[in-house]
Amino acid sequence: MAMLIGGLAAQQARGASVVLSPQQAKTNGIAMAPLQAVTYRAHVEGIAMVVDPQALTALAAQLATARATVDASNEEVMATAAQAKRQQTLYRNGKFVSERDEQAAVAAAAAAKAQSVTAIATESSARASARASWGAALAALAEHGPDAFADYADGRRALLAVALPIGTAATPAHDIEVLLPDGQTLAASLIGPSPHADAVVQGPAYFYSAAGDSLRSGQRFAAIVPIGAANATGVVIPDPAMLWYAGEPWVYVEATPGHFTRRLISTGARDVKGWFQATGFRGGERVVIRGSELLLSQELKPPPSATPAGDDDD
Numbered sequence: 001m002a003m004l005i006g007g008l009a010a011q012q013a014r015g016a017s018v019v020l021s022p023q024q025a026k027t028n029g030i031a032m033a034p035l036q037a038v039t040y041r042a043h044v045e046g047i048a049m050v051v052d053p054q055a056l057t058a059l060a061a062q063l064a065t066a067r068a069t070v071d072a073s074n075e076e077v078m079a080t081a082a083q084a085k086r087q088q089t090l091y092r093n094g095k096f097v098s099e100r101d102e103q104a105a106v107a108a109a110a111a112a113k114a115q116s117v118t119a120i121a122t123e124s125s126a127r128a129s130a131r132a133s134w135g136a137a138l139a140a141l142a143e144h145g146p147d148a149f150a151d152y153a154d155g156r157r158a159l160l161a162v163a164l165p166i167g168t169a170a171t172p173a174h175d176i177e178v179l180l181p182d183g184q185t186l187a188a189s190l191i192g193p194s195p196h197a198d199a200v201v202q203g204p205a206y207f208y209s210a211a212g213d214s215l216r217s218g219q220r221f222a223a224i225v226p227i228g229a230a231n232a233t234g235v236v237i238p239d240p241a242m243l244w245y246a247g248e249p250w251v252y253v254e255a256t257p258g259h260f261t262r263r264l265i266s267t268g269a270r271d272v273k274g275w276f277q278a279t280g281f282r283g284g285e286r287v288v289i290r291g292s293e294l295l296l297s298q299e300l301k302p303p304p305s306a307t308p309a310g311d312d313d314d
Helices: 002-014 022-027 054-092 099-142 146-153 292-299
Strands: 017-019 031-034 037-040 043-051 157-163 175-179 185-193 205-211 220-226 232-238 243-245 248-256 259-264 274-277 286-290
Touching (some): 017 292, 157 185, 185 220, 232 286, 248 292
Antiparallel strands (some): 037 232, 175 185, 243 248, 248 259
8 A cells, every 4th residue: 555655746746647538528527728929928916996086176176166266366457467568558658547557556466466476376376286195197197187087987997096005116007907897807097196095005005097987086996017127037826727736736737638648837926817827838838728637537536457445365
């Protein structure tokens, strides 16, 4: 019995082949998929929260009002300054303008100038507050008025605040993937950094834009956020292909038609689809994505000549 166990352990370590005919593979529901060559980029898992756009729409309206007030005050400054200049000229030339009228025109011009200074200061303060609350990118977008956020208000787009783990220093990728509850992924594109850290995660946060048809304000999702530069090429072992045995992850590869070999895989790096392998696999190899348990049971069957335990003659 000890010899049999030792023989099986060696077989498992080297991943002995299992041979099935095409008909056997079909009958037993064995399904395979080719591995795709990929360029892997390191990533972190963040938390994406759907942000209510109402505050941004209100901010955009506030900035638009402040801008309009500045424009109107500037026009008033120009008009009153021109009127004061005419009154002064007429007064100096004795053209039927009293000193009182001339002084009133000068005072009106001064008042308009003061109102303009106040309007400019108010707008500047509103813009600074917008940047402090929403970051430079969204604040700049808000300066285009409420229409800039029409797609968000109507639900066609969703604004996401994506918080990264504390200590994340690298700039995140422009394009990320949000993991939805049904297992699907949603692409999101970078808008810009947020000036605030997430209250829970406490790491740096960034604003992203995504299709908003299926999202609701306040929802939270996991997000896969690539960081840094692409640093390796290899393949990704899809999740359905991975088989745990003896505390280690394996995958069955069709080495030659009908011959399936079990290989150990690394779980040191992954993306949303599976585990990245820099070595040991090549693009185009076919891996089993359904039926791995059956192949393992076949592989671990004792050879026909093996003596069952307890059958030793006394």
